[in-house]
Amino acid sequence: MSSAKSPWTLSARAAKMNPSVIREILKVTERPGIISFAGGLPSAKTFPVAEFEAACAKVLRDDPSGALQYAASEGYAPLREMVAANLTQQASEQGQHWDVNPSQVLITTGSQQGLDLVAKILVDQGSRVLVESPTYLGAVMAFTPMEPEVVSVESDEEGIDLADLRDKARGARFLYTLPNFQNPTGRTMSEARRAALSKASGELGLPLMEDNPYGDLWFDTPPPASLTARNPEGGIYLGSFSKVLAPGLRMGFIVAPQAVYPKLLQAKQAADLHSPGFNQRMIYEVMQDGFLDRHVPTIRALYKSQRDAMLQALAEHFPDAATQPEQSLTWNTPAGGMFLWARLPAGMNAVNLLPHAVDKGVAFVPGAPFYASQADERSMRLSFVTPSVEEIRRGVAALASAIKEQQGR
Amino acid sequence: MSSAKSPWTLSARAAKMNPSVIREILKVTERPGIISFAGGLPSAKTFPVAEFEAACAKVLRDDPSGALQYAASEGYAPLREMVAANLTQQASEQGQHWDVNPSQVLITTGSQQGLDLVAKILVDQGSRVLVESPTYLGAVMAFTPMEPEVVSVESDEEGIDLADLRDKARGARFLYTLPNFQNPTGRTMSEARRAALSKASGELGLPLMEDNPYGDLWFDTPPPASLTARNPEGGIYLGSFSKVLAPGLRMGFIVAPQAVYPKLLQAKQAADLHSPGFNQRMIYEVMQDGFLDRHVPTIRALYKSQRDAMLQALAEHFPDAATQPEQSLTWNTPAGGMFLWARLPAGMNAVNLLPHAVDKGVAFVPGAPFYASQADERSMRLSFVTPSVEEIRRGVAALASAIKEQQGR
Numbered sequence: 001m002s003s004a005k006s007p008w009t010l011s012a013r014a015a016k017m018n019p020s021v022i023r024e025i026l027k028v029t030e031r032p033g034i035i036s037f038a039g040g041l042p043s044a045k046t047f048p049v050a051e052f053e054a055a056c057a058k059v060l061r062d063d064p065s066g067a068l069q070y071a072a073s074e075g076y077a078p079l080r081e082m083v084a085a086n087l088t089q090q091a092s093e094q095g096q097h098w099d100v101n102p103s104q105v106l107i108t109t110g111s112q113q114g115l116d117l118v119a120k121i122l123v124d125q126g127s128r129v130l131v132e133s134p135t136y137l138g139a140v141m142a143f144t145p146m147e148p149e150v151v152s153v154e155s156d157e158e159g160i161d162l163a164d165l166r167d168k169a170r171g172a173r174f175l176y177t178l179p180n181f182q183n184p185t186g187r188t189m190s191e192a193r194r195a196a197l198s199k200a201s202g203e204l205g206l207p208l209m210e211d212n213p214y215g216d217l218w219f220d221t222p223p224p225a226s227l228t229a230r231n232p233e234g235g236i237y238l239g240s241f242s243k244v245l246a247p248g249l250r251m252g253f254i255v256a257p258q259a260v261y262p263k264l265l266q267a268k269q270a271a272d273l274h275s276p277g278f279n280q281r282m283i284y285e286v287m288q289d290g291f292l293d294r295h296v297p298t299i300r301a302l303y304k305s306q307r308d309a310m311l312q313a314l315a316e317h318f319p320d321a322a323t324q325p326e327q328s329l330t331w332n333t334p335a336g337g338m339f340l341w342a343r344l345p346a347g348m349n350a351v352n353l354l355p356h357a358v359d360k361g362v363a364f365v366p367g368a369p370f371y372a373s374q375a376d377e378r379s380m381r382l383s384f385v386t387p388s389v390e391e392i393r394r395g396v397a398a399l400a401s402a403i404k405e406q407q408g409r
Numbered sequence: 410m411s412s413a414k415s416p417w418t419l420s421a422r423a424a425k426m427n428p429s430v431i432r433e434i435l436k437v438t439e440r441p442g443i444i445s446f447a448g449g450l451p452s453a454k455t456f457p458v459a460e461f462e463a464a465c466a467k468v469l470r471d472d473p474s475g476a477l478q479y480a481a482s483e484g485y486a487p488l489r490e491m492v493a494a495n496l497t498q499q500a501s502e503q504g505q506h507w508d509v510n511p512s513q514v515l516i517t518t519g520s521q522q523g524l525d526l527v528a529k530i531l532v533d534q535g536s537r538v539l540v541e542s543p544t545y546l547g548a549v550m551a552f553t554p555m556e557p558e559v560v561s562v563e564s565d566e567e568g569i570d571l572a573d574l575r576d577k578a579r580g581a582r583f584l585y586t587l588p589n590f591q592n593p594t595g596r597t598m599s600e601a602r603r604a605a606l607s608k609a610s611g612e613l614g615l616p617l618m619e620d621n622p623y624g625d626l627w628f629d630t631p632p633p634a635s636l637t638a639r640n641p642e643g644g645i646y647l648g649s650f651s652k653v654l655a656p657g658l659r660m661g662f663i664v665a666p667q668a669v670y671p672k673l674l675q676a677k678q679a680a681d682l683h684s685p686g687f688n689q690r691m692i693y694e695v696m697q698d699g700f701l702d703r704h705v706p707t708i709r710a711l712y713k714s715q716r717d718a719m720l721q722a723l724a725e726h727f728p729d730a731a732t733q734p735e736q737s738l739t740w741n742t743p744a745g746g747m748f749l750w751a752r753l754p755a756g757m758n759a760v761n762l763l764p765h766a767v768d769k770g771v772a773f774v775p776g777a778p779f780y781a782s783q784a785d786e787r788s789m790r791l792s793f794v795t796p797s798v799e800e801i802r803r804g805v806a807a808l809a810s811a812i813k814e815q816q817g818r
Contacts, residue, residue, distance in 0.1 A: 007610075011530055047477045073432075110681050120420070173420075207416045247477070249687055263419060265428075
């Protein structure tokens with residue numbers, strides 16, 4: 001009945017899409033017994049299971065029809081109000097006046113969906129989109145179906161390079177930036193750089209797309225105020241509940257100015273009608289009575305202790321990092337979040353090292369896939385949140401052993 | 410700090426996106442006390458609340474880390490296996506051999522998301538996409554950001570017109586069809602038409618995109634076997650849990666051949682990483698032990714009684730429908746689903762009638778927005794599932810009163 005020839009013609013955009021390199025890498029590392037610094041998985045110890053149980057029961061008892069029926073594409077109104085109030089308060093504590101109105105909040109199916117929606121309304125085929133170097137790979141993957149030209153802006157420990165930004169900003173639809181405890185580098189954009197970037201983006205007429213899934217996970221002091229808070233009409237802010245509550249409910253949000261909100265809403269409606277009303281109510285119920293004010297400090301303390309364990313183990317195994325950085329593994333000291341960024345000795349390549357590390361019982365993610373151009377082949381991302389302190393010590397020892405063996409060849 | 414000029418440049422695709430006409434219409438009809446035949450909302454009476462409560466508790470007790478953590482983009486393996494087994498069994502009962510493998514199943518955030526993902530991988534700017542006339546408006550809205558040329562194929566009570574299909578198929582990327590109890594018409598494609606369409610699509614090399622959210626809601630006998638079951642390599646099948654369990658969990662699925670599955674998976678990962686693992690487990694738990702075999706018949710019985718009430722009330726208020734169809738409201742008799750398709754007397758216009766009907770206390774959706782071209786301005790969609798039997802009687806009386814008053818002018 002069917003012709004022998006395949007009837008399917010894939011779109012040009014589909015040809016540009018690729019399986020996540022990291023996903024493929026993670027498959028290799030998912031052998032039992034491997035200590036994984038690779039995944040970006042929050043520690044399951046931090047999931048407030050009892051609170052979710054109570055919230056489930058309450059939602060299904062108090063408002064089953066509301067929670068289980070079709071609902072507004074904007075999201076559950078009380079949750080939108082809570083998000084707006086929390087952001088307004090947080091900005092105020094950080095010295096900024098950002099009066100977020102609930103009408104600016106769009107609830108999304110994880111903040112990942114926010115990337116898809118923003119790309120749909122701002123990116124045409126060939127549109128220039130600026131990203132940090134390196135940047136979150138999942139963002140580039142979300143933009144790709146809209147066929148942008150993704151251009152890397154040079155970045156350092158303080159954030160993106162403003163001279164390079166000015167060179168590349170012409171005609172760009174937006175700059176995608178992850179200023180707090182960035183994925184993959186763990187870097188935080190400094191206050192001076194934020195102020196300068198906010199000023200420059202205003203002058204250049206360059207919208208900012210600020211992605212902030214990790215901002216609450218600071219270890220000693222909160223990061224500087226958000227970029228969007230400094231110029232709300234010139235930015236879109238993406239937030240997430242995945243790192244402070246749990247990723248498995250897939251709940252995030254967008255805060256957008258009136259210039260783009262209606263189109264984002266149309267894109268949202270077309271994409272999945274609305275995010276699950278049940279999940280929105282669960283998140284809302286769990287967040288009652290300032291729950292996050294009690295809960296998030298426990299996550300910070302846990303992750304800080306694990307970061308410290310990793311820093312200590314690295315210092316023990318690589319005592320020459322400061323004095324002979326080209327002959328040693330080197331690394332940064334993230335002030336929060338989930339990731340540390342490390343660099344192999346000169347001449348080494350993280351992709352090539354990975355199978356040897358896995359043989360030794362430890363996994364990481366090579367840094368190269370996170371670069372939209374000019375990858376640093378020596379770089380690697382180490383997550384310190386999934387394994388325990390004891391596993392971190394053993395994992396760093398295994399990594400050091402793999403590096404030294406490779407270095408000796 | 411910011412320049413006076415707006416920094417935002419919207420994409421060309423965004424300019425093609427529009428707010429849902431129906432959504433705007435529904436806002437008008439959401440006054441308290443209005444009897445609504447407008448919404449496509451399943452009856453909240455059918456939501457298995459107690460079963461969801463038990464499932465919630467079980468999931469969070471037995472596997473909280475699994476349910477709340479990041480997970481595979483394909484979906485929860487036991488749910489994928491259950492979907493595959495159910496479809497295989499259903500096809501067998503309908504006389505078709507369709508051996509659905511779990512590896513072909515992709516869990517989506519409602520079947521609406523399936524429309525977005527399929528459009529991403531199959532539609533380029535200007536690609537021809539064929540739809541029924543009329544068709545599900547939400548599908549056209551999901552395709553629009555990919556900038557297709559949407560072309561209507563003439564359709565009658567039995568399904569799409571094959572001669573018109575052959576005229577329009579050249580170069581089309583796919584035909585989107587909703588063969589069971591279609592939204593908006595309530596029509597079911599006949600067995601003869603399905604057999605002919607399946608043959609023609611094979612000959613034409615035209616992929617079919619079969620959307621089946623309502624297929625389980627038959628009243629007397631199941632509909633004919635699915636189109637995809639007849640030629641699995643030539644079709645993509647979209648399914649939903651929204652009408653048999655609840656829409657508010659936003660759970661649906663795609664079944665796709667190997668020729669397109671990997672690209673759909675990449676599009677899914679980029680769009681929202683994965684659908685909520687918690688919700689997938691809730692659906693899976695509720696469906697244990699053949700729950701749907703007991704539950705769905707209660708939905709069928711309820712909706713059938715409500716359809717019957719609507720048919721009876723229409724017959725009472727419009728006794729001349731058979732003898733003088735141009736001077737009367739006329740309507741079809743859906744064999745399942747949620748919607749009935751009606752047509753106003755000659756010279757009337759459903760959009761113009763709506764405010765008068767709302768004044769009388771009843772709402773419906775005009776049919777015109779469901780046509781991609783050559784709208785029938787006299788058509789309207791009447792949902793019989795949201796109001797009670799008593800409300801249906803009062804609503805039809807109010808509708809008849811509005812029509813007769815307008816007709817008299």
